[in-house]
Amino acid sequence: MNKANVETGRREMTGAEMVVQALIDNGVEHIFGYPGGAVLPIYDELFQQEQVQHILVRHEQGAGHAAEGYARSTGKAGVMLVTSGPGATNAVTPLQDALMDSIPLVCITGQVPTSLIGSDAFQECDTVGITRPCTKHNWLVKDVNELAGILHEAFQVATTGRPGPVVVDIPKDVQFSKGMYTPPQTAPRSSYRPKLQGDLEQIRAAVELMASAKRPVIYSGGGVINSGPEASHLLRELVELTGFPITSTLMGLGAYPASGPRWLGMLGMHGTYEANMVMHDCDVMVCIGARFDDRITGRLNAFSPNSKKIHIDIDPSSINKNVRTDVPIIGDVGRVLEDMVRLWRAGAKADKAALRPWWEQIERWRARDSLAYKPNDDVIMPQYAIQRLYELTKDRDTYITTEVGQHQMWAAQHYGFEKPNRWMTSGGLGTMGYGLPAALGVQIAHPDALVIDIAGDASVQMTIQEMSCAVQYEAPIKIFILNNQYMGMVRQWQQLLHGNRLSHSYTEAMPDFVKLAEAYGGHGIRCEKPGELDDAIREMIDVRKPVIFDCRVANLANCFPMIPSGKAHNEMLLPDEATDEAVANAIDAKGRMLV
């Protein structure tokens, strides 16, 4: 090896060695994976080093969601390593999940040797073909000399701009063959240059519009979290300076603290009455790092009909996609907020008195208490369970993940998030089975934190096998199951849309979750009485083992408030008005066609 090569970090090694070296050079400490024939050379290299710790999952989907949880809670890229064929196809769900929620995820897949590609070889599939629409970008590496550059580029594409998943598919012969390793370089390819700095004139126009607002609202999303902790800090500063009310999407919870004075709660289909009414009646809407998803807007032609809209997003295709924007600002949320706060301080003085009538109106809406539910002394109400969980964990270093369904919405409504990166949930894709492996990923990143998967009895069974992984790595995750024996959200929609015919939404055979926990080597707890709940939750927190908590809740409770599909923000179904009849007639023929 000559001197120049030592200095530049260039040296000859095998493809498999390059994979490990590239992981190290990109700051990776943990990867989640499952071995198989086409990745054995990489596993052999992992065996012979200690810098990168490999977490062995029980199913490749688990590896993907664990890497997503890891990424979401740290702000770093999550990394998964799987074999060819079924390994790659099992990774598709987390890849699409990461694409929709903008999570930086690097997936390395093994592939059959280049000489066998296209021959229908054992465990062959067209991985780059299958994953093309569910990744931000993907690569099939046919030349070992290109491998290092592609791996570095993969990390760069995954973590910059609007973050997302990438796949690097590496044939087995490329893993074995020797080539030149090059260290990461900063220069990106010329066709990939995300715009980070917002247009200053547009930001100025936005600030002027905001200063003139009588009924403003800030609507923030997951982009604030993705932009880093500084963006959340700036968001709080902007809210403080302007005195504007703020609501957030599911993905954006925690960017502004739930205990903050300007907080309206989450908006959208299961958002609070005050948040949705504010969105409907506002005159200036400041959308920060959110994308006007259909779960947020309700019926589009009745969405916030009288407002001027400012939209800050790093992805130009998000602008004007669903909702027309008056002041579009393309750039990184953190950078734009920095300019916005500076311009606001320099010029526009908030006339907070002018907002007083608006706040008085908001307080009247808030008084409607849209998250109320009927307390019960005999059965645990699911909302009560979340509230107790919150009260008993809020003073700890807590991270929450969820599965998908009613429990997810109750968690979003009743658990108060004070910080960013503390809330991991599958928003865009709505992946049942996300929460347990995601919790595992979070726990690996934060070994001393309290990590809780708020789960449903149906969702959790989709990836329950990762309990075994949690036990293996002594990751003391807490799986808090709101067990109502139904796929609750499916049932709720059957009640809304299909004449209460509960087609296959009841689980007649349910495992004994306590015994299941014990079978895996974890700890099981069952609680059926509201009076015993606090002690049971304390037990769950204190056990330094993976715990499955079978919380038996009221079977037929439904999740309100709700904007029925096809309805507008001001046509919410509130809990105290949701009689059987109101539920049965909430959605008209047009709304039935929607999802």
Add this chain to the structure above:
Amino acid sequence: MNAQLQPTGSAYFIERETAKPEAHTLSVLVDNEPGVLARVIGLFSGRGYNIDSLTVSETEHEKHLSRITIVTRGTPQVMEQIKHQLERIVPVHRVVDMTVVARERGHDRPLERELALVKVAGTGDHRVEALRLADAFRASVIDANTEHFIFEITGRVSKIEQFIAIMKPLGLIEVCRTGVAALNRGPEGM
């Protein structure tokens, strides 16, 4: 059908909804690497956009750049979405709506040409008529025996359509077309 063609019915689209979908020609400059065409056309099928015509070839060999020319259809708002979605693709360098640029420069539309190979078989009067018409269209004969001709014709899409239509009764056998290639008038590049 194209979901984006019947958008939303939102109050914000009222003015734009009246805009009818119209054909636009897009030029897309991409790195010529494996899978890049699949990414572009996969985006069109995956998001429900139409492709009327597609032409692609490497145009700058040293830089390995290919130029893809796509004729698609949509309202101005859909066209804006297509452009932004194409720009998200990592190996895409630039996307230019040639139709919009042509209008900005005071032209009706960009220069668009297509090449077609047209095989016509027949004898007697039909054969004479086919050759006479080909001459009128400035199509050249690139292969012939006593029973057939293969014509090469270049021109605007409408001209090619017309030529094919009139060859039909004269013994049209088959047609191969390149799709549209397009540049804008004037000294400026894309």
